[in-house]
Amino acid sequence: MFSSFKNVSSQSSQHETTTNEGDVVTLTEKDKLNHFQHQREYFDALADIAFEESITGSDKRNPLILAHVSRRLMSDLVQSKGTGNGAGDEDPKPFQILDVGSGAGVLFPPLLSAADTMGVNLNITAVDISLNMCRKAEIYAKVAFDKKSNNQHQIQVINQNFLHLDENYDGAFREYFDCVIFNESIENFLNVHEALEAAVTMINHGGSLIITHSEGMESSTSKRETDPKTFPGQVLSVSQLRDVMQFLPLQITDFIENFELLDESDKLQAYKFYYASARRVPRRALRRILRLRGPVAPGYGRGGKQLGIPTANLPESLFADALADIQPGVYFGWAVIEDPTDEKQGRNVHHKAVVNVGYSPTFEGTENKEKIVEAHLIIGENDVEIKGDFYNETMRLSLIGSLRPEKKFASFPELLAAIRYDIQCARDALLVAPFSHFRTDSFLVEASKMLNGTDVMSEWVGADGGDTSASWEFEDTVQALEKMIQGK
Numbered sequence: 001m002f003s004s005f006k007n008v009s010s011q012s013s014q015h016e017t018t019t020n021e022g023d024v025v026t027l028t029e030k031d032k033l034n035h036f037q038h039q040r041e042y043f044d045a046l047a048d049i050a051f052e053e054s055i056t057g058s059d060k061r062n063p064l065i066l067a068h069v070s071r072r073l074m075s076d077l078v079q080s081k082g083t084g085n086g087a088g089d090e091d092p093k094p095f096q097i098l099d100v101g102s103g104a105g106v107l108f109p110p111l112l113s114a115a116d117t118m119g120v121n122l123n124i125t126a127v128d129i130s131l132n133m134c135r136k137a138e139i140y141a142k143v144a145f146d147k148k149s150n151n152q153h154q155i156q157v158i159n160q161n162f163l164h165l166d167e168n169y170d171g172a173f174r175e176y177f178d179c180v181i182f183n184e185s186i187e188n189f190l191n192v193h194e195a196l197e198a199a200v201t202m203i204n205h206g207g208s209l210i211i212t213h214s215e216g217m218e219s220s221t222s223k224r225e226t227d228p229k230t231f232p233g234q235v236l237s238v239s240q241l242r243d244v245m246q247f248l249p250l251q252i253t254d255f256i257e258n259f260e261l262l263d264e265s266d267k268l269q270a271y272k273f274y275y276a277s278a279r280r281v282p283r284r285a286l287r288r289i290l291r292l293r294g295p296v297a298p299g300y301g302r303g304g305k306q307l308g309i310p311t312a313n314l315p316e317s318l319f320a321d322a323l324a325d326i327q328p329g330v331y332f333g334w335a336v337i338e339d340p341t342d343e344k345q346g347r348n349v350h351h352k353a354v355v356n357v358g359y360s361p362t363f364e365g366t367e368n369k370e371k372i373v374e375a376h377l378i379i380g381e382n383d384v385e386i387k388g389d390f391y392n393e394t395m396r397l398s399l400i401g402s403l404r405p406e407k408k409f410a411s412f413p414e415l416l417a418a419i420r421y422d423i424q425c426a427r428d429a430l431l432v433a434p435f436s437h438f439r440t441d442s443f444l445v446e447a448s449k450m451l452n453g454t455d456v457m458s459e460w461v462g463a464d465g466g467d468t469s470a471s472w473e474f475e476d477t478v479q480a481l482e483k484m485i486q487g488k
Helices: 029-056 063-081 108-118 131-146 162-168 192-200 216-226 238-245 302-307 316-323 412-429 435-440 442-448 477-482
Strands: 014-018 024-028 095-100 122-128 154-159 177-183 203-213 250-262 268-280 284-295 312-314 329-337 351-358 372-378 394-405 471-476
Touching: 024 029, 029 131, 063 108, 063 177, 063 203, 063 250, 063 268, 095 108, 095 192, 108 122, 108 131, 122 131, 131 154, 162 192, 177 192, 192 203, 192 238, 203 216, 216 250, 216 268, 238 250, 238 268, 284 312, 284 316, 284 477, 312 316, 312 394, 316 372, 329 372, 329 412, 329 435, 329 442, 351 394, 351 412, 372 394, 372 412, 394 412, 394 435, 394 442, 435 442, 435 477, 471 477
Parallel strands: 095 122, 095 177, 122 154, 177 203
Antiparallel strands: 014 024, 203 268, 250 268, 284 394, 284 471, 312 372, 329 351, 329 394, 351 372
16 A cells, blocks of 8 residues: 655744754754655665565665564554454454564564464554555565465555645544654654654554664764754653653663574574663653642532542632633642641541543533543552541642543543553552652652641642632753652
8 A cells, every 4th residue: 555745835933942962953944844854865776776686685774673673663562552452362452563664674574473483463554755665565465475375464554744744634644653664764854853753653552662773873973974964863861761751651662772693504693783662651840730729519410420430620710820821631749638637537637639621511501611630549558538528628639741632521431441441550650660759859858847736838839820829830850850859
């Protein structure tokens, strides 16, 4: 299957982007289009050579390494997704793989071979900005299929700018793929973070993001130094990857820079190699945390009465300005209910919280007119239970991460199932770094400072708005974390 290239119209708007060294520069859409045009022309010219090398086996990339990459990729998929996609099932569901910058299709044969070995089926979507490369990839896909006895696999080739792939296909690839792989192609992007951001929107939960280079990091760096116009990016060190992924819903699972393999004469040989993988998780850190402090108000009676999941609501009238730029969605963080007397159970202690900020669109006809904050405090088996309701008591709430956008569900059972999943995701997220470190935020700790039964907490007023009864503030996440004992 072959899709023709969809051209993206030029615009004069400007965007700030972070280079792969971390410098902030301003690029216009015209700058980006000029880069894409250069890439297209450069790889169009290489297509015949790349195809000839693939067909004849003279490609400089060691086939042992490509085979190893493919086996490891399949192993990652089976580990994260299970074997339910296997060819032995009555109704096998194939793994969906997106090969970014696929070129002439060098990964097709080793991927199909690895899938056959593990008994799974593949649907490979190969995307490349070069029309000539895509035409060669189509031919090479047929050659690869001719050599296979298993005809359950599929390959489709799309001539497209990867960064616009999902939007140009009307969101058809949103959370669609089990794996997105950049095989010697991440260095083609002006901005690695932008490429990974685009990729993560197309990976389903539990799916994998994989970056590889068959000749290792040194080769990638050398290409960039030799021809920065064509290869402005490069594969990243593990510390660089952590920095790039810290605000993406990704968790690094593997990082390899060299390994040993048996060569064709069964001798153990060391190879320079680059393989980095990350798993798509249902959480991402916010770039700015939001601290809210105010009285708990009666809600709409939905959480506890209709769904059996009680919430503590902060009045929209007091926090409208704070929420103006917050996208409707499900967030998570830490909460403390203040008690100056320290007599009520469950007060002045940390509680995990899953928080909806939005309009409750599933309650059709009774949606919120304004954006509201609805926090469900998660009480586990070993946590202190909250006795009684806490209307009009003061709550401190710190939002540090997001789970998903707000969504209108077709039914209340669907909404309830989603909320229960959100609660589990929030609980899991708050058990691990960096989210667990935010328990030591002075904003929360000060709420529980007591001495001989006397409240000695300092009075907190947020820096961005409000007063002693209700206020808020934003703070850069990295800077906030650096202030915390566990975050240092």
